[in-house]
Amino acid sequence: MFNIIDKVWIIPALMAASFLVILFFGKRWGTRVTAGIGIASVSICLILSVVVAGNWINRVNNPPTGAALAAEIVQANGLTPQTGKTIGEEINAATKDSGETVATDSQSASGESHASEAGAYGGEHESVPPVVRTVTWFQIGGLQFEMGTLVDGLAAMMLITVCIISLLVHIYSTEYLRGDVRFTHYYAFLSLFTASMLFYVLSSNTLQMLVGWELVGVCSFGLIGHWWEEKKNTDAALKAFLTNRVGDIGLILGVIITFFAAGGSSFNVLHLNEYALSGNANTALLLIGALCLFGGVTSKSGQFPLHTWLPDAMAGPTPVSALIHAATMVVAGVYLIARLYGVFFSGLAIGSSTFHYVAFIGGFTTIIGGLLAFVQTDLKKVLAYSTISQLGYMVMALGVGAWTAGVFHLFTHAFFKACLFLGAGSVAHACHHSFDMREMGGLRKKMPVTHATFLVATLALAGIFPLAGFWSKDEILAGSANGQENAYTIMLIFGLITAFLTAAYMGRAYWMTFWGKYRGHAHPHESPKVITVPLIILAGCAVVLGFTNFPKSFFGFKLPGSFTTRFEHFVEPTFAFPAIQHAPFTPWLAIASTILAAGGLFVAYQYFEKNRGPHGLTSRSKIAHAGYTFLENKYYLDNLYTGVIAGSTTGPLARAANWFNQNIIDGVVNGIGNGARKIAGVVYVFADQIIIDGAVNGSGQGSEGAGQLLRKIQTGKVQQYASILFAGAVVLAGVLVFVV
Amino acid sequence: MKDFLNSWGISLLVFLPLVGALAMLVVPKAKEQFHKVVALAASLVVGFIGILLMTNFDYDASGRLQFVVDMAWIPIINSRYIVGIDGISLPMIALTLLIVPLCIIYSWNRFPEPRNPKAFLILILILETGMLGSFVAQDLILFFVFFEVVLLPMYFMIGVWGGEKRQYASLKFFLYTLFGSALMIVAFLALYFLSDKVSIDGQMMHSFDVRLLPELATGISTGAALWIFGGMFIGFGIKVPMFPFHTWLPDAHTQAPTVGSVILAAVLLKLGTYGFIRIAIPILPGAAEKWAPFIGLLAVIGIIYGALCCLAQTDMKRLIAFSSVSHMGFVMLGIATLTTFGLQAAIFGMVAHGLITGMLFFVAGSTKDRYHTLDISRLGGMLKSMPHMGWILGFSVMASLGLPGLAGFWGEFPAILAAYEPGLGLNVAFFRVLMVVAAIGTVLSAAYLLWMYQRVGFGVPSKEFEEDPHLHDVTFSEWLAWTPILILIVVLGFVPNIIFKVTDGAVSRTIAIVNGLGG
């Protein structure tokens, strides 16, 4: 096969080109061509992704060694391969200003991470550096910053997942959105989203990840608000974007802090991980950085307390919910943790603790999401809360050090959750686009394919053997039970409780929708092939994909080494990655979780289908009623966010600022202006008019007065003149005689 | 060619618009077509000269002033005609050269009441001279002259062609900025008299030369330097506009005609920040260091305060005006950190803000033309009535809130990053607090912009405008005027190196001066 692993940028570029073409020409060329362009582009990307995955598998099986390895390592760090310097020296050179030094032996840095690998299982992992290709993006202050692609198992896995689900959604949407008011606009955004998500997962540095992260946020905004004529849709879109923006504060700060912590020279992911895992990392700073980054994860991946946007996001078209809010975008946060695992592992001391914030939030989210799913009447909202709960599982897994478990669950969850969402869409398509479960019922006879796939996916989600969810969820529970050095008991308890809850609420949804009598007003019938075939494919994936990470020893049953833990072998990084313990398959845990899941389904069956059990409890018991109301109001979090925080900011606080601006600040400015005018008036009246002009006029009047006086001498009488003349002459004579 | 450009390039660039204006003066105002063509031709020729300068610019030596002209002007006070371009001025000049022709194209068929294209276009050309002159001047008096030249044309533009309260707004704008300039010239004179002397033709005289003053001003006592910097701070700060000197801006923008708002927002505001980077900080680095925390604090207050006021606005243009206050807060924060990251963020932010807010004001103006109102509560459903306009507004909104991948991000993110590790001896903890608050400011930006867009773009048109035939979509002249800006916003967002590479040398040099002489 040909090697495109170093040209993977083609994949997101292709989707971006598809976006531009659809944006500018879609309307003109019509809906069929538009959908065709979208589907064709994603198909090509899927094929390329498979090739890339193949390239990567090839690479893992034949890793580069010696000089080639050294060159690759240097290049992977995004540092220019000028000399054969070891990584440690490069980092030293970059961090010398911050006065930190790093262990100079690169072999020991990466060797340490994998010393345990060889011992715990058969089949060692060589340290296989990811394939990194970068170009200079920009320079500031003499530092060059790069933009590039990084391909390893995780990235390849994400590529395939995103492409498959995007392709199925593209195909599904041709029917679901037939006749929609803005069909081409939708497909344009789907292409843009796929391009952004692929760009995100291929990023080689945190700055680029930030760009991709926000771009998928914009696509989410655009797609949630797809039917923007109605305010509630645009409200949901705004809520999604703004809640994510709040989390992004943490993301931005986290990117900045990790950048500076690792020497302030590069955003490169491997550089950050290397620094975090070296012996001289400033763990306190890394802790703050990790927690800030987790802020971003909290909002994007629907963790408590920034999960409130996800259920509202169901206002968008169902295929969007399947693609973005179940399978791909919301896992961007989980991917972030997985990618920067060195930073998190080191900062949160995952290896040595039994309880820390990230694991706790993950566990807590699983429970609150699960509880809320019980009080929903909207099928999509049940699935949304289920997604929140499952995302909690993934975060919890990463938090307890079970990296592969978390990522594996991400992988399997994408498929069965997408199947569930698309199944819900199929149901709604038949029921006049209503998702209200109270108006459904008995659909298993009318929509057999949808029913079958929904059932398979439900069982997978609940974690019933041998479907995919069983394997992935079980690994998470095993990871919590064993932990790294100590067990994460609380998380294990959270996980087990939620296993029960998951089965129960999904059972409730399943029975309300597909069993009993039909309670609605439409005439439901099976959806066309374009809708059902993707469902079948996804359900099939939900069945088989669990086996990609078949444990090494299953109740004593051992498969040959090349068939076990394949997922872990190829996906888990071996380079710039902490040395983590992998919990082996724990039989009692597997049995316990299966019993819990089956128990949950059974309880749901009894309660909802057979109507046994304490029905009407909420009207009899005050406590139950209060609890129910508390759940119905989503823990009053929405009231807090929208009502109190957002409301006071846009309302009283903004108005106060504006009042301050207009009356105080501008009051001063206008006051100065008016005061200047008044002073000018005073100056004019007093100083100018009265005093100065007074003097001017006064002098005039004085002259006139003097003139009036002197006029009296002018009598016109000659004799008087003569007498004055003589008098004057006498005076002069006197002066002449007596003085002179 | 290079020699010609070296000696005449900049002078031609700065004064050619005036020549165009003179040519227009003698022709009677009835010949509108002539006036429009001459004005556009003048701005395009100037643009062409600018392109020549940019292609002949040595990008590897962007830290050095190029195309320098140094001639005697007022020998008795040793004020010389010194002009030059370096990496800091070049993006600003490029921005000006782009915006002015686009404004003229936009105005082609829509001059605001009372019409008189002759006077309007002459004023735009005089503005162009003033703006370009300010960005190339390397002598304090020369800079001051060009700085003031832009005031009168804008005063007339607002006062004659503006909205209802135009007299108040134009007078407020003029007097407020003039007050700042008065303090600024006092500061300049103080600099002149207190700095060391240089030998000019055998005689020892003080100097206004911006290139020499950093060295010459080292002898000024700290107290005096603080006062001088304060004078310049007020002068430039009013123009930026910084909180709390910003109140002239909303009124000026709301009442100004569309093109006036665009030029005001895109370029005139940048004169203030440019003054900080070019003059205030390199010449008085010690005082800059003392003032920096205060400037940073006011900048961050401006970010939050501007955003909060935006949330309370009911007039679209006033909302965009307050958003300018908020965005310039990021620019000033970048400047206050006194690092290469910060200053580069500031310059990029200046260009990005110029393009994005200019675009927003263009859209607001076109909205006003069609709806005859900018009252947000009466607008709505633009995406249904005028889809292209709605899309452009949505795009501009996304750019304005600093979405990565579009130009605005590179004005905000490096500024926040720079605040983590400020330069010289600045208080790290204080700046980190500022950093966190500025990051919170990004949420508020998104909030007010998206909320405005939800009310204006989304939804359905209100009853009032449902059947209005005036709501036609984007016209040809609007497309012509807007496409370059839209493309640039995307290109700069994805390839920020276009600007960063140019400014890097000059900013590094400035920070080296600051670190060398300051502290």
Place this chain on the structure above:
Amino acid sequence: MFLNQFLLLAAILFCIGVYGVLARKNGVLVLMSIELILNSVNINLVAFGAYWHVNDMANVTGQVFALFVIAVAAAEVGVGLALVLLIYRNRQSINIDDVDMLKG
């Protein structure tokens, strides 16, 4: 010579003349008084001329000066009487108190 008597005579005549100029209402009488003043001055001149040149009787400076005065006086009276005549023709009266048209 007995200068004093001549001077005394001239002074008395002068005073009478001044009194006449200042106090008389009749225009002709005013002119006559002016003549009286001038003639008193003539007496003064001749007396002083004779006094200073008592040893040189051929020096007739005083008398020549007096002749000048007489000639001027004659001219002046001619003009003055002409004026009075015209005033009488216009106003039928030569009361100079009524001729105050140049009053300011």
